[in-house]
Amino acid sequence: MNTNRWPFGVYYALLSGLLLGALLLSVRVGAVSLDFSDIGRYLAHAFRHETSGNIREQLFLQIRLPRVILCTLVGAALSVSGALMQALFRNPIVEPGLVGTSSGAALGAAFVFVMGQTLQHTWIGLAGPLLLPLFAFAGGLTATLIVYRLSGVFGKTNVNTLLLSGIAVNALGASGTGFFSYVARDPQARSIVFWNLGTVSGADWNSVAVVGVSTLGGLLLSLRLGKALNALMLGETDAGYLGVRTARLKRQVILLNTLLVAVATAFVGVIGFVGLIVPHILRLLKSADNRFLLPASALLGGLLLNMADVLARTIVAPSEFPIGIVTALAGAPVFLFLLVRNNRKLQKGGFYA
């Protein structure tokens, strides 16, 4: 059976089904296991705006459910952003954690966490609850632009410069974030572990709402770029010959990527490698066509990050560890594999590479 002949729709249906399954599994397991009958009853209560004092119900509605939804949204945001960035840099080894977007966003968010009290009294404080996503956005955008400029946008992306400038910008972001978490007086100050490895344990309905708006908005806007991003695979000049306004496209992609990643990072920290693996799996499964990759990445990203979170919650239950450990464990080998293959191809290409 040649699965590659199936139309895109079959994959969307399959991925949606699997995502639904993952969601059901994910709301059940954890430090406290819940039955589906209980979950149904809790949901019915919530819809009728009845509240009971039941601790398990509170746990489900205030902790478990927002966490699972946030996890799905973040997985989708990071994966769509990975697909966008790989198309922009025209390189399959790029992802938001590598090109600085995540660490830049983390720095911006850490700044707000520590300085937020002070900022409240200035004009910047007027932004109120949007302060956190705004600063994360500014940090992520700055870091991405630096790496993008340095890695050579003319013709080919230089992979070496890309990785090296990514390392430098990430180190810069991490040191800034480390500084802020060190000087934080807030007793529940976010720890360095939170920023570097990410966790969705802090999920609440507020974060779900903010990340939901940015992720769904970003996804809908990026879906319109699929064809232009395909043409960009031929290089900027040839994309232009095919009618793509490349300068505008590049601006749109960088802004969308920053929106998706920065807002998610502000609430869950830096979760690496999701944006790398998900588009890669989809290319192997079906196609590198961006019109397919973008929506499918959202589905598979939500699915995989939920599975990673289930592992993070259950392996050392009733305790849990940062979700970033799981994603790095799965993602780093994929990254190394891609890097080796990429280098081999460059060598084989010889003169034309």
Added chain:
Amino acid sequence: MLEVADIHCRLGHRTILHDISARFAPGLFHVILGPNGSGKSTFLKIFSGDLRPTQGVVRYDGRPLEPGHVPALARVRAVMSQSPDIQFPLPVADIVMMGRYPHFNLTPTARDRAICAEAMEAVSIAGLAARDYQTLSGGEKQRVQFARALSQVWEPAPTGNRFLFLDEPISSLDIRYQHQFLHLAREQASQGLVVIAVLHELNIALQYADTLLFMKAGRLVAHIPTIDVNAALLTAIYDIPVHLIPTPFGPSPLAVYHPPVI
């Protein structure tokens, strides 16, 4: 009709093109020749709309080219650049379909698919349709890119002319495909397109081109019908003694080189 008038191009302190004016009539196969570094590819980028000239104007059917025309221009003008490499696995059919991107919105129509199939047939790559582009040889890639360019301007435009520009399209092809390729290019011209190619192979150009445009050191030296080419001109262009000798196969002469004493 494609016209360029008073084109100058400066990159940094270097002037790449000096005062180039030319007209390219539809229905003819125009070939741009010149030694390395003469500005051929820059000139092609300028009249294709990729690079803006420092001075001067490019007119398609009398309309000056503006940056805002990019999407509309793509429906009547195709450019085959020197084979781009792509970093993602994509089947050949998908690459050829990119030529139809300016013509459909979200999903290709049956007509778009039929055009791509015909274009692939025309350059003998129908058998490669499902192959991953990255695994092809340099010559195969060039034929795929040619099919893509052909499919982009396959159908007559509602108004005005169609334009097909080729930048060193046969550099990786073996002899048989070089001839197939140029035969096709000339066939496109005879269908009324403005076809312009930058070539290195002088003898192939002599055999297929209707007009030859010679460039040297960023200047246009001559733009003449192919039959008017003479050995003195070629010698001056290439800085090597050239002789034209008749062949038994047709009217086009063969250029042979007598190397100077170095």
